Amino acid sequence: MSEIPYLAIVGGGIAGPALALSLKKHHGISSTVYELQPKHDVRGVNITLAPNAVRVLQHVGVYDTVRTQGYSYEDLHMSNARSQALGTLLQGSPKHYNFSSLRVHRAIVQKALLDELKAQGIPVVFGKKLVQLREDKEFVELEFADGTKARASFVIGADGVHSRVRDAIMDTETSYSGFMGIIGMGVKRESLHKSAAQTPLPSFIFGGRGFVAVMPSDYKGTVVDFFSTMPYPARSRKEWDELASDKTKVQEILQQRFGDQWPKFICDITMEYNKEGLSLLPFFEVPPLERWTSIKRRVVLIGDSAHAFTPQGGQGAAMGLEDAETLSHTLAHPDFASDYMRLLAAWERHRSDRLRLVKDFTDLNGRLRTPDTAIVQWIKEMLIWGRFKWTGQLGNLQWLHGYNAEDIVRVF
Structure with missing residues (x-):
């Protein structure tokens, strides 16, 4: 194999470190990761990692670490606000997908990746705010807010929905999706009202006033979180920050949606949860991009930098x-150094085609979670029930959960 040029990865969240580890462990390729935060970022909330995500974590060597700090499960149960079962999705399956799904805090995943970077001798430079990129025929120069500069043959932008790398190579604006989420974490399962015994967890519950999920989130399943995604009027970034900080208002939004028309344990958990622990997250989207690379293809976007959309499909x-x-x-x-224009174009087409399918799946989930009139809600519930009667527990989602990243080699 020919020598691979030096790589700079901007963004030390999840995608960036995973790329650095995959390069080093699979191919012996070195890179440096530059992260905006001054140290490991412990903020964030619990996330769901379906088998297609867990598979990558195993490939880069952190799955066993992460698995013991989250809740592994196979069945995701769905019901309506009257506690009537609508179906069960086999969201994880060692038999069908080689892995279960995992509910775990985002910061745990990031820390495991960063710890493995350190163990592999891959440098991570914290506190680096990118301010400018200058791309030449043979290299890209990065300039940071502290006045330092770096040079790389290729730069990978993995710096999230508000990507500075993306802003440096094209004119785009992120937009509010029309949805936000509210999540409460750290609830002891034993504290739930006895009506929770009628609803197996993890569970998605649909009703006329919206949607709420209750999911175990620790290894033994003794701690749960609850979250709801919902349409909400647009605001400025400053106004979103103010709303998220107003915990009384955030709790009021929950209480208005989940009253006595829901199972008692849902009413209790939304009414009595310590409001200071609630997190409100507006969902921003990146508009469909014509390309995920710079014109000279020495700068490449991945993750939310390239295709952020709402997390309502659990696939972000x-x-x-x-x-x-x-x-x-x-x-x-082997031919990357001499043929990178063609190879990156082929990679981009492959990923774009898949992302369109995932975006459609996510948008459908969003529509199913939207509050509606009684008759429309009944129709939606019948559609959910009918789908699982028709498809069985796999839900015709083998294309989603069974994806193997190594199959990319077939497109070259």
């Missing part, structure tokens, strides 16, 4: 992890 982190592993195999192609 998964898509970034898939991007990372598929790109690592692309960068390691």
Whole structure:
């Protein structure tokens, strides 16, 4: 294999470190990760990692660490606000997908990745705010807010929905999706009202006033979180920050939606949860991009930098992890140094085609979670029930959960 050029990865969240590890472990390729935060970021909330995401974590060597700090499960149960079962999705399955799904805090995943970077001798430079990129025929120069500069043959932007790398290579604006989420974490399962015994967990519950999920989130399943995604009027970034900080208002939004028309344990958990622990998250989207690379293809976008959309399909982190592993195999192609324009174009088409399908799946989930009139809600519930009667527990989602990132080599 020909020598691979030096790589700079901007973003030390999940996708960026996963790319660096995949490059080093699979192909012996070195890189440096530059992260905006001054140290490991412990903020964030619990996330769901479906088998297609967990598979990448195993490939880069952190799955066993993460698995013991989250809740592994196979069945995701669905019911309505009257506690009537609508169906069960086999969201994880060692038999069908080799892995269960995992509910875990985002910061746990990031820390495991960063710890493995350190163990592998891959440098991570914290506190680096990118301010400018200058791309030449043979290299890219990065300039940071502290006045320092770095140079790399290729730069990978893995710096999230408000990506500075993306802003440096094209004119785009992120937009509010029309949805937000509210989540409460750290609830002891034993404290739930006895009506929770009638609803197996993890569970999605649909009603005329919206949607709420209750999911175990620790290894033994003794701690749960609850979250709801919902349409909400747009606000400025400053106004979103103010709303998220107003915990009384955030709790009022929950209480208005989940009253006595829901199972008692849902009413209690939304009414009595310590409001200071609630997190409100507006969902921003990146508009469909014509390309995920700079014109000279020496700057490449992955994860939310390239295709952020709402997390209502539970695939946000998964898509970034898939991007990372598929790109690592692309960068390691024997002809990459001389044929990178063609190879990156092929990678981009492959990922774009898949992302369109995932976006459609996510948008459908969003529509099913939207409050509606009684008759429309009844129709939606019948559609959910009918789908599982027709497809069985797999839900015709083998294309989603069974994806193998290493299959990218077939497109070259």
